[in-house]
Amino acid sequence: MKKVGETREHVFFLWWLLTTLHFLSGCSESTSLLSTEARSSLPGVKLIKQKQQLVVDNSVVRVSLSKDGFVVGISYNGIDNVLPAHHDYIDRGYWDLVWNEPGGISNFERITGIKFSVVSENDDQVELSFFKEWTLSVTGSSVPMNIDKRYIFRKGDSGFYMYGIFERTEGMPAVEVDQIRVVFKLREDRFHYMAISDSRQRIMPSTKDRSTGHCQPLAYPEAVLLTSPSNPALKGEVDDKYQYSCENKDNTVHGWISDSPAPVGFWMITPSNEFRNGGPIKQDLTSHVGPIALNMFVSTHYAGKEVTMAFQQGETYKKVFGPVFVYLNSALPNSQDSVSKELWTDAKNQMSKEVQRWPYDFPQTRDYFPPNERGTISGQLLVQDRYIKRIRYQYADSAYVGLALPGEAGSWQRESKGYQFWTQADNKGYFTIKNVVPGDYNLYAWVPGIIGDYRYNATITITPGGFIKLGSLTYIPPRNGPTIWEIGIPDRSAAEFYVPDPYPTLINRLYRANSKERFRQYGLWERYADLYKKNDLVYNVGVSDYSKDWFFEHVPRKIGYNTYNPTTWQIAFHFPKVARSGNYTLRIALASAVDSELQVRVNDPKSIQPEFTTGEIGGDSAIARHGVHGLHWLFNIDVPSDRFFKGKNSIYLTPTKARTPFLGVMYDYIRLEKPPSPRTL
Structure with a gap:
C-alpha cells in the first residue's frame, strides 16, 4: 500500500505517480522514507506567514498553526481539514496539562505559546517554536514552568513531528503536575473507525450518541449505555474511554480511519517511551469517542497521586517530551474491512520504521540527545532461589530490565520526573539497553514468575557514547522457607x-x-x-x-x-x-x-x-x-x-x-x- 498526497498542483504529478504505482503493486514503503530520487523531485518545505496564522506545506501535508502554537488545520489527500473547523481554534490540536499548587484544587490549562520563532527553515525541514515563559505575574493562573512547544516538518513526510521542552528554574513556586498530553480532535463526519491494536479496532459511537436522550448514564461519567445511537448496530453497548487503555510498552500507534470521500488514516506514533512516566506497564489512554487521538506523556491514570510530578519551591528541572509523529495515510476505496486492515498495517509498518530511526537526528535543540550523544548498557540477570531450583542459578527469562532515577527497589513505577529506559531480557537473561540519555541511574528489574523487585546496588552513570558491560548480576528474591x-x-x-x-x-x-x-x-x-x-x-x-x-x-x-x-x-x-x-x-x-x-x-x-x-x-x-x-x-x-x-x-x-x-x-x-x-x- 502507498499513501497518496495532495495533487492540487502539477508539480506533484511525479510524486503522485510513484506512490500510486507503489500502492497498486502492494508496496508499503512510507512517504517519510521515500527514495532519494523520489524525495528530490518534490518541492521543498514551505513556511507561509499569514496575518493570523502560519502555514507549512511539505508537499504531502499542509498544516496551519495559530501564532500561539495550536494546530488549527491539517490538509491531506483532498481533505481540506481533517480537524473540525467549527471548533474554536484552541480546541482542535493542542497540548494541555493538569496541575495544582500543593494542597490546592486542580487546574486544567491549554499550553499557549507567547513567543513564536523559526528555529530552522530550508528546503528539507522547517522547525517552529512556540514558547511560554512563566513570570510572577501569572502565579496561580499558569503552571510554574517554561514550556517550548516544537513542530518539525520534513520534506516528503506524510505527517509532522511534535515535541516539548519543559523547564523549571530557581525561584519557581512548588507545584504538582498530574497530566501532560497532546490532543487531536478529528472531524466527526468523516472519522468513525478507531484502531489501537490488532484485536481492538471497530466502528465507534459519536459524541451525540453519548448525549442526553441518546444514552443512559452509568456509575461514573465516562461510562454510558447507548440507547439511541445514530448507528443502530451500537444500540445496547457500553462506551467508556478507559476501555481503550493500554500499557506504555504497547502504546506505540493508534488512531482513526475516515470512510468518506476517500479512506484516510490519522495516527499518533510514539517511537520511544523514555519520556513517559511510571515505567513500561503503566496504563494510559489512547483514542476514544470524539473522535479523539491522544498522546499521554504524564498522567496519574491507573496509579493515583503517588505518581504525580511534585516539585518543591525552587526545584529546577528540564525534560524533553517527544518527538512523536502525527502520521496520515490513505488507500484506494474498497470495503471497510479491507481498507481498515491496509491502513492499520501501514501505520504499524510506519511505527516500526520510526522506532528503528530513534533517537532522531533532526530536532534542532541541545536539550534533545541525538544518537551519538547517548550511551548503552548490557549484562545478564540470573535468579538465585535455593528453594525452587536444585541448581545454584536460573536464567531471568524475559525479565523487564530498566534504568530510572535512583531510588529504592521498585521505585521506578512511582517515578515521573526523569527518563526511563526499558528492555526485556532474552530467555537466558541477557539484556542490552541502548540510546540512554546521559545521567545517573539505578538499574531495576523484575522477572515474570518471580516475586519481588531487583535493584543493582550501585549508581550507574551513563556518558555520551559510553558502553557499560555489567556482566552477570544475581537477583535473590524474597524467601525465608520452602x-x-x-x-x-x-x-x-x-x-x-x-x-x-x-x-x-x-x-x-x-x-x-x-x-x-x-x-x-x-x-x-x-x-x-x-x-x-x-x-x-x-x-x-x-x-x-x-x-x-x-x-x-x-x-x-x-x-x-x-x-x-x-x-x-x-x-x-x-x-x-x-x-x-x-x-x-x-x-x-x-x-x-x-x-x-x-x-x-x-x-x-x-x-x-x-x-x-x-x-x-x-x-x-x-x-x-x-x-x-x-x-x-x-x-x-x-x-x-x-x-x-x-x-x-x-x-x-x-x-x-x-x-x-x-x-x-x-x-x-x-x-x-x-x-x-x-x-x-
Whole structure:
C-alpha cells in the first residue's frame, strides 16, 4: 500500500505517480522514507506567514498553526481539514496539562505559546517554536514552568513531528503536575473507525450518541449505555474511554480511519517511551469517542497521586517530551474491512520504521540527545532461589530490565520526573539497553514468575557514547522457607484469576470474543455478589483452581441502594504438623489497591486485632477503569508458629473500606512459606 498526497498542483504529478504505482503493486514503503530520487523531485518545505496564522506545506501535508502554537488545520489527500473547523481554534490540536499548587484544587490549562520563532527553515525541514515563559505575574493562573512547544516538518513526510521542552528554574513556586498530553480532535463526519491494536479496532459511537436522550448514564461519567445511537448496530453497548487503555510498552500507534470521500488514516506514533512516566506497564489512554487521538506523556491514570510530578519551591528541572509523529495515510476505496486492515498495517509498518530511526537526528535543540550523544548498557540477570531450583542459578527469562532515577527497589513505577529506559531480557537473561540519555541511574528489574523487585546496588552513570558491560548480576528474591502453597502467578497482574462474563445488557462487543481482554467489560465488580450471593469466597488449597475459583477483584458487597459492606475471603488449608518454633512467612503481592486497607487474620475471622494490616493504601482506580493492575505492592508478613494448628487452618483477607463499589484490591500472588530450617539460615 502507498499513501497518496495532495495533487492540487502539477508539480506533484511525479510524486503522485510513484506512490500510486507503489500502492497498486502492494508496496508499503512510507512517504517519510521515500527514495532519494523520489524525495528530490518534490518541492521543498514551505513556511507561509499569514496575518493570523502560519502555514507549512511539505508537499504531502499542509498544516496551519495559530501564532500561539495550536494546530488549527491539517490538509491531506483532498481533505481540506481533517480537524473540525467549527471548533474554536484552541480546541482542535493542542497540548494541555493538569496541575495544582500543593494542597490546592486542580487546574486544567491549554499550553499557549507567547513567543513564536523559526528555529530552522530550508528546503528539507522547517522547525517552529512556540514558547511560554512563566513570570510572577501569572502565579496561580499558569503552571510554574517554561514550556517550548516544537513542530518539525520534513520534506516528503506524510505527517509532522511534535515535541516539548519543559523547564523549571530557581525561584519557581512548588507545584504538582498530574497530566501532560497532546490532543487531536478529528472531524466527526468523516472519522468513525478507531484502531489501537490488532484485536481492538471497530466502528465507534459519536459524541451525540453519548448525549442526553441518546444514552443512559452509568456509575461514573465516562461510562454510558447507548440507547439511541445514530448507528443502530451500537444500540445496547457500553462506551467508556478507559476501555481503550493500554500499557506504555504497547502504546506505540493508534488512531482513526475516515470512510468518506476517500479512506484516510490519522495516527499518533510514539517511537520511544523514555519520556513517559511510571515505567513500561503503566496504563494510559489512547483514542476514544470524539473522535479523539491522544498522546499521554504524564498522567496519574491507573496509579493515583503517588505518581504525580511534585516539585518543591525552587526545584529546577528540564525534560524533553517527544518527538512523536502525527502520521496520515490513505488507500484506494474498497470495503471497510479491507481498507481498515491496509491502513492499520501501514501505520504499524510506519511505527516500526520510526522506532528503528530513534533517537532522531533532526530536532534542532541541545536539550534533545541525538544518537551519538547517548550511551548503552548490557549484562545478564540470573535468579538465585535455593528453594525452587536444585541448581545454584536460573536464567531471568524475559525479565523487564530498566534504568530510572535512583531510588529504592521498585521505585521506578512511582517515578515521573526523569527518563526511563526499558528492555526485556532474552530467555537466558541477557539484556542490552541502548540510546540512554546521559545521567545517573539505578538499574531495576523484575522477572515474570518471580516475586519481588531487583535493584543493582550501585549508581550507574551513563556518558555520551559510553558502553557499560555489567556482566552477570544475581537477583535473590524474597524467601525465608520452602513454599507450602501459592495462589496465582507473580506477574503484577490479576489476569490469571477468574474474570466473569459481563451482564448481557452492559457489554462492549469488542471484548465479547476477545477472551484475553474480557476484564475490560463494564460492571464486573457487581458480578461478585451475583456469584457469591450469601457467603463470601472460600479457596480450598489443593482443591480449588485459582483460574476458576479466585475472583479477580476483591470488592465490597452491595446490600442496599448505594450501600456496601466489606467482604472477607477465606483461604483454607491443612497442616499435617506445625513447626514448633519460628515464623511462617505469608507474602501478599497486590496488583492493585483502590483506597483500601487490607487486613489479614489467622484462624479467627472475628478477631478485633488483625495479624497484619496494610494501612490505607492505593488510589489507582483500576477496578472502575477496567484494569487488571495498577501499582504493585508487596507485603511480607511474619506469622508465629503458634498461630497455626495441626489440621485445618484458615487465613482471612478483608479490605475494610466499602464506601463505593470501586474500592478494593486485586491480588497478584499469595504464598505461604515454612519457617527456615537451621541449615539454611
